[in-house]
Amino acid sequence: MTPPFTTFEARNLVKDLGELGMKVMRGAENVTSVDDIDVGTAPRDLIYQEDKLSLYHYKAQGKTTSKVPVLIVYALVNRPYMLDLQPDRSIIRNLLGHGVDVYLVDWGYPTKEDMYITLDDYISGYLNNCVDVIRERANVDKINIMGICQGGTFSTIYSALYPQKINNLVTLVTPIDFSTKDGLLFSWAKNLNVDNLAKTYRVIPGDFLNSGFLMLMPFTLNIRKYVDIIDTLEDKDKLLNFLRMEKWIFDSPGQVGECLRQFIKDCYQENKLVKGKLQLGDKTVNLKNITMPLLNIYANADHLVPPASTKPLNDYVGTKDKTLYEFKGGHIGVFVGSKSQKELAPAIATWLQERDTPTPRVKAKPAAAPKATATVVEKKPAAAPKAKAAVAEKKPAAATAAKAKPKAAAKKK
């Protein structure tokens, strides 16, 4: 058979590839003039630090109308400035603009020093301390918690363990039921020897996880994206938008081996959360304890956390006030897409405002000789030391403490 082609027009190759090269050259001035890629610019105060963790309180934009503050809990993977990527793509600014009082946990960048931190330390330690700090500052007994992706799983677990501290739970693209085969990450995690991974690295490099994320859409994320950007190199605003996203994608903190080990094994491999078998320290996580209102947001085209993993949360919680919100788009679109800014963020603000019932701080009945290992204590607010007594709470596992709590609650202001 005769070969289908024996010659071709070299001029075409020269012309087309030459044009591609010239586009790069024309964009060179824009590229070289970028000295800094600004992200996370909404004004905020650092109000609490513990080890690598930082807790921020955002400055109000106009009048804060909500009485119950919301704590945003981002995933350990990637950085939380995705929620304030740039002024016109910022869920945080959007919520502030709707009068919501916003706090944010920044987990920081763990180093090998942090290699022994457990899932329990993150949730019953760091997260619980942040919640207590906000309760004191805002002078409320319960706050709202809004968890993103893995941060949503953390928030869900936290709400199940400490329901007495949470007014409303909002979850965004949050994996709950890990038995699904819809998402590749869920399938791949099943055959991951995470014990060996944690033992080898101690703190697993962010690049390791990134390579897994890129594998989900390899041709689009490794080739097409960078070829397409050439057309917009000459437009500095578009270039900066692209670079902000690039910065976020590859700004990946390492993952503490011990915590990741438990998260992968207990959730991805054994699906213990929905089975009611997840153990944190001496506590078992029971999703039925989630009796506060729930807003569960999923993205219908989410390739990282598929709807099959997020939607079932509503079937397992104990509350009757539960809302399932479908966002039409993908995982990242939830944070930065135009629909996110126009529809989703206002919808969250409205949902919270409809349930904006503050629970004032209460005086505690002084506990008699609390056990050191079984007591969580709140510090007094510095501004009003004499007005309110600290509240001593026993862990949910301690039956006597659970019974004692209503007595304390009776002394509401």
Next chain:
Amino acid sequence: MNTTTDYLETWFKTQETITKSWLDSSKKMQEAFTGSGKVGADTDIFNLYSSWTKPIFDSLGKGKGISEDTVKETMSKVFGSTNAYARLYEIWLPLFKAIQDKSFNPDTWKDTLDPAKYQEVMNKVWGFNPEALEEFNKQASRLAEMFGKNAEQFANPWSEAITKNIAAAPQFFEGHPESIMNSFHNLFRAFDSTVGTAFHVPQMGKDREKVELVLRWLDDLAVYTAKNTEYQHVMYATGQAAMEKVIEAVAQKIKEGTEVKDFSEFFNLWIDLNEKTFYALFQTDEFSKLQGQVLDASLNVRQHFFKLMELYLYDFPVALRSEMDDLYKTVYELKKKVKSLEKQLKNKVGQEVGA
């Protein structure tokens, strides 16, 4: 970039280099095409685009041009991707010509597709780096040799054998990844159970430990090499299958009278069909298992290497990894204790104030 002068200087030098590269490439291109004119006849033509982009990126990335790390990394990826794009273009162009000439035949085109060239596109997508693997193997050989010598020659024959095996590994790769793994395993077992225990191996102490670790490490390395080869083979084969689907799709379009009109359309078709084909592979339990095995094998190599390093550094006044782990554990436990005591104290103070 510090000043406008710097920028202009960089720009000028870039232009100069590009012009030179352009002239050289054009000359080579003409030579290439005055030969048989067939794709693959001369590799020079295929370096055309990278000869363009490399000097651009070199000049932009040498500190004078780009000062922000994210921009540097992004531009590196842009150039890397456009090189893969250009490779694909080289595959596309004769195809386009054949479509125009009405001589397109999908079966023949598949036969004439240069696998080596397509492999380069795949390497870019998956980040495979054959040169890095080769260098890795060379280093492993050198390390094996070094350990062999340090262990007073006793392991040299074995070390030499394993070094040769590593060097020969690529020849085993073609379709028989398990065979090389087994060859290493067998060698290791034979040594470990016979010569290793009976003759020259030091009876005890750190030397014995070192030797055993070297053997274990090389064994791990062999398993990793074999598994990684199997993994890459699956990826290349899937890439090839995807390319065949692309050609079939092109043929179908011609049949339907809606032929692909330009490279952009071909590129999008290629991306979409590849994503679909690889997604189907990635969804399988077999792939998930293989991926897990490759990772596990690489982790074993890493772990034994770290242990070896510790043994060799043991006598030096440096903090070892395992010692730091112990220290971190102590710090972690102390921190927890301090936090717990602080809370108890605050609780007590709070109770006194509230009483």
